[in-house]
Amino acid sequence: MNTPAKTQDCTPLDPEVTGIRTLGHANRFAVWDSEFRYDGRIRVPVGVKIKEIKYSYYGNGQASQGTAEFKRGQGGTGEEYEVIDLTFLDDADLITFTLRGDLNVDADPRPAYSRTYQIRVDVTLDTGEVRTATPEIEVLAGAWQHSDPEKVGRPFVRLPYDTGWGGTPNSQAGFGYVTDNGRIPGDKFIIDLVNLRQGEKGVPSSNSDHVYYQLVHEDGTPSHYTPTPQLQKAEGHRDSGTGRKVTLPAIDLRQLGDKPGYYRFLVWPQSADPDGSPSSLRWDEAKPEDAFQLGSVYYRYKAPASIDTGLRATIKTQNLTATAGQERWLYPAFVIRNTGQRTIGTTKVVFTAPEGLLFIEDRVAFTRSEDESHEPVALGVLSADRRTLTCPAVPLDLVPGRPGKDAWVSIYPAMEVEATAPAGRALVGIQLGQPAFATAQDTISITRTN
Known part of the structure; x- marks a missing residue:
C-alpha cells in the first residue's frame, strides 16, 4: 500500500442536507432512448422553496438545461419538474420532487458496449443556495454486428418517452407517477424488449422472450405484488418499432397491503444462447445493480420525518x-x-x-x-x-x-x-x-x- 503524501479529514455527508438524496432515476438505456428521469429529496430551512432546477443535457458536468415547474401528478413530456411532497418538520422542510426531460447522450459507444455519464442536477433554492447531485447513467450501444466485441448487443428494454408506446396521458407517465389511493392503472408500466442479436444463427444471446420485473420500496423491501422478481413474457425484437410492447395489468398497492412511500419499477432483460441455456449476456435478476429502472411510483407519499x-x-x-x-x-x-x-x-x-x-x-x-x-x-x-x-x-x-x-x-x-x-x-x-x-x-x- 502506498504511503500518503498528504492527508485530509473528510466530514460526513448527508446528501439530503448538503445536496440531494437520490430516490431513483432512469439508470440504464440504449442510445435510442436518450431521456432523463430523476426522483430526489432535499431538506431545507423552514419556509425555503425551490426557485429552479437545471440538469446536464449533454452529460458533460454542466447543468445548463432549464426546466419548468408543473402541477403535482400532471405527468408531462417536456423539460419539467413536479414537487411531489412538502413535509414540515420542527426545524426543517422536506421537499420531494420528480424531474424529467430529454438528453443528448446518444453517441455510439462502440467498440465498448456502453458508455457511462454523470448527469449533474442543480436545484437552486430561493435563498440562492444550490444543491447538486450527479446520478450515473449507462448508455448502451443501439447497433450490433458480428465483428463487435462480446458484450455489444446485450438485450435491453426501452425507456418509454413521449407518446410512442401509447398510455394515458403519455408513454412516460409511469415515471414519477402519483397515486394517493394506491391504484396504478394498467397502462403505466410498459415493457419493450429489444435484442439486437435476435434470430442470428450460431450467435450467443440470440433469443429473448422474457424479462423479470419487481417493484421495490425506497427502504429496499419489495412490494407484496412482487415479493421476488417476476417473470414476464415479452417478444424480443431487433428493430425500433413499439408494437410488441407488454403492459402490466392494473395494480392496487393499498389492496395488497403495501406501505406508503416511493417505489422503483425495475426490469431485468433476459436472453438465451442457441442451445437454449441462459446467456451470460443477460441481466441477472439476482443482482439489483443489473436492473433497468423504467418507472417509479409515489404512493400516498409523505417524506419520512426521521431519515438519519x-x-x-x-x-x-x-x-x-x-x-x-x-x-x-x-x-x-x-x-x-x-x-x-x-x-x-x-x-x-x-x-x-x-x-x-x-x-x-x-x-x-x-x-x-x-x-x-x-x-x-x-x-x-x-x-x-x-x-x-x-x-x-x-x-x-x-x-x-x-x-x-x-x-x-x-x-x-x-x-x-x-x-x-x-x-x-x-x-x-x-x-x-x-x-x-x-x-x-x-x-x-x-x-x-x-
Whole structure:
C-alpha cells in the first residue's frame, strides 16, 4: 500500500442536507432512448422553496438545461419538474420532487458496449443556495454486428418517452407517477424488449422472450405484488418499432397491503444462447445493480420525518501520484473512523473512478488498527466499464471513538492507470452506506511520459 503524501479529514455527508438524496432515476438505456428521469429529496430551512432546477443535457458536468415547474401528478413530456411532497418538520422542510426531460447522450459507444455519464442536477433554492447531485447513467450501444466485441448487443428494454408506446396521458407517465389511493392503472408500466442479436444463427444471446420485473420500496423491501422478481413474457425484437410492447395489468398497492412511500419499477432483460441455456449476456435478476429502472411510483407519499441513520464517520484521504500506462498498480487508501454514537457494522461500500482509472479486482482489501498485519478482503461487483466497484457487505465493525481508543479501518481497492489517461487530477470516490452517511475522494495526480 502506498504511503500518503498528504492527508485530509473528510466530514460526513448527508446528501439530503448538503445536496440531494437520490430516490431513483432512469439508470440504464440504449442510445435510442436518450431521456432523463430523476426522483430526489432535499431538506431545507423552514419556509425555503425551490426557485429552479437545471440538469446536464449533454452529460458533460454542466447543468445548463432549464426546466419548468408543473402541477403535482400532471405527468408531462417536456423539460419539467413536479414537487411531489412538502413535509414540515420542527426545524426543517422536506421537499420531494420528480424531474424529467430529454438528453443528448446518444453517441455510439462502440467498440465498448456502453458508455457511462454523470448527469449533474442543480436545484437552486430561493435563498440562492444550490444543491447538486450527479446520478450515473449507462448508455448502451443501439447497433450490433458480428465483428463487435462480446458484450455489444446485450438485450435491453426501452425507456418509454413521449407518446410512442401509447398510455394515458403519455408513454412516460409511469415515471414519477402519483397515486394517493394506491391504484396504478394498467397502462403505466410498459415493457419493450429489444435484442439486437435476435434470430442470428450460431450467435450467443440470440433469443429473448422474457424479462423479470419487481417493484421495490425506497427502504429496499419489495412490494407484496412482487415479493421476488417476476417473470414476464415479452417478444424480443431487433428493430425500433413499439408494437410488441407488454403492459402490466392494473395494480392496487393499498389492496395488497403495501406501505406508503416511493417505489422503483425495475426490469431485468433476459436472453438465451442457441442451445437454449441462459446467456451470460443477460441481466441477472439476482443482482439489483443489473436492473433497468423504467418507472417509479409515489404512493400516498409523505417524506419520512426521521431519515438519519445515526451513523457518523470521518474518512482520511490521500494524494497519490501516477504515470499514465504504468505497470505498477495503485492502492488508494481510505482510513475510516467512527465519530457517531452507534457501531458501524457490515456496510455497503461503493468506490467510483473517473476516466483513465480502472478497478482491477472484484474485491477490496482492508486492515484494522488492532491488527495491521491481517489483511482480509470483502467481495464486490465491478461495473461493465470497471469504473465502479460495489461491495455490498464490508464488515467494518467500528465502535464509536472514545478517549485513548483510536480505532480505524483502512480500505484500499486495487486500481490501474490506463495508457490513455489524461494528465491532471483524478478523483477516486468512496461512499459508505445506503443511504450514504459518509463520502470522500482520494486525489490521483497523473502525468504522461509523452
